[in-house]
Amino acid sequence: MLHLRAVCPQEKTASALGILRAHAGTAHLVVHRGAAVEPAGDLVEADIAREAADEIIDALCALDLDHTGGITLEALDTALSDAADRAEEAAPGEAADAVVWEELVARTGEESRLNVTFLAFLTIACLLAAVGVLTNSAVTIVGAMVVGPEFGPLAALAVGLVLRRWDLVRRAAAALGIGFPLAMVVTLGGALLVRATDVFGADAFRLERNHDVDFVFSVGVPSLVVAMLAGAAGMLAMTSAKSAALVGVFISVTTVPAAGYAVVAAVAGEWSRCLQSVGQLLVNLLGIVAAAAIVLIVRRNGQRSAVGTRPLSRG
Incomplete structure (x- = not known):
């Protein structure tokens, strides 16, 4: 109720x-x-x-x-x-x-705002991802996935596109378009500092040795499938008030880790891995938005059909 x-x-x-x-x-x-x-x-x-x-x-x-x-x-x-x-x-x-559509619009609109808190979480997540890459720690990568706040703007993009709320689309696009580059620039500074001080050891930037985190940059069809499944699950969680399921969504996609890996690979001079990581990031972002939008369309059409048979009167 x-x-x-x-x-x-x-x-x-x-x-x-x-x-x-x-x-x-x-x-x-x-x-x-x-x-x-x-x-x-x-x-x-x-x-x-x-x-x-x-x-x-x-x-x-x-x-x-x-x-x-x-x-x-x-x-x-x-x-x-x-x-x-x-x-x-x-x-x-x-x-x-x-689905309470006005509630969904309000919730995604709030979570897609570009503010200091959003930027701080995204930056910390990218830094965690970079540490995970440098230390070959899949656990740290998972931590970066959980911390990342990017699903809010991605959900807002899907809602805005389906409901034609272009204000939501603009707000979410701004959050992602400014947030990710800024977080990656800060992470670049951190990676350069680590390399200059050699705090993680001489082999930290030899990425070919870090097989435990290869999944971050290995872009392909499986990446798209996982991103779309995560986007569908995330939108189902948001529209049905099952917010606990969002944690699983955060852990399953490699948006923030891909951004962190791209920065570390660039500092290491591994440009092939850097480009693959950027591709992984784009595939995940697009896959999440596409799947979330499909879920919204299906649920909206189903709800409209149900309205036609709904008893409005108490009799």
């Missing part, structure tokens, strides 16, 4: 109540007359089935409440109520399969 709060101008409260009353997925409808101060109006609250959320929000936005008032949603961990049980049973489908 989700808890819905809507600030309504008084002249629109009756219409908002009508929408909520008419939908079988609504429970615990409450109205606080004149409770809203800024913007002024009434406060309407209800618990709604996740499967019903997208349709209800669309109807409330059609009243222009997102501009003249406000609409917020929050997840409910527990709802002990027969009315809530009836609402969930009346809404067709399963909560885990329901």
Whole structure:
């Protein structure tokens, strides 16, 4: 269940109540007359089935409440109520399969912002990847995968392309287009410092000896398959609120490690490996976005089909 709060101008409260009353997925409808101060109006609250959320929000936005008032949603961990049980049973489908599109847009939009935190995580991840390459440590490479924050902008790219939200596309492209080069430049400085001080030993830059991390730069069909599977799993996790599954997505793709490997290979003068690593990075980025977009298209079409058979009235 989700808890819905809507600030309504008084002249629109009756219409908002009508929408909520008419939908079988609504429970615990409450109205606080004149409770809203800024913007002024009434406060309407209800618990709604996740499967019903997208349709209800669309109807409330059609009243222009997102501009003249406000609409917020929050997840409910527990709802002990027969009315809530009836609402969930009346809404067709399963909560885990329901996509709340406005929630998805808001979430991916927030995670795709180019800010200091994003740049710091991406830079640290690239530095970890470079250390993993220099020390021939697959464990450190996996650590870099987990730290990397790049899936947020990649998911935002897919959402923006499918929903034609070009503001999301621009924001995500900026985060990736600025973030990766900046992180790689910082990593380049670190790699040059390591080489100058010889802190990791004389053989650290002999990459032909580091067979445990060869998977980072070995680009090919398997790389594309893994990237697409990861992109599909990641988007499924985001659209079904199964956020724990995202950790598996981070570990399965070699975006950040490929960037770190490319830098180390360039410092070592291994230009073939450097170019292969850049290719690995591009293949993974494109594969993730493509698969995520396909998942969104399939889920969007499926949800539209379900709306045609959804009972809107309580009878």
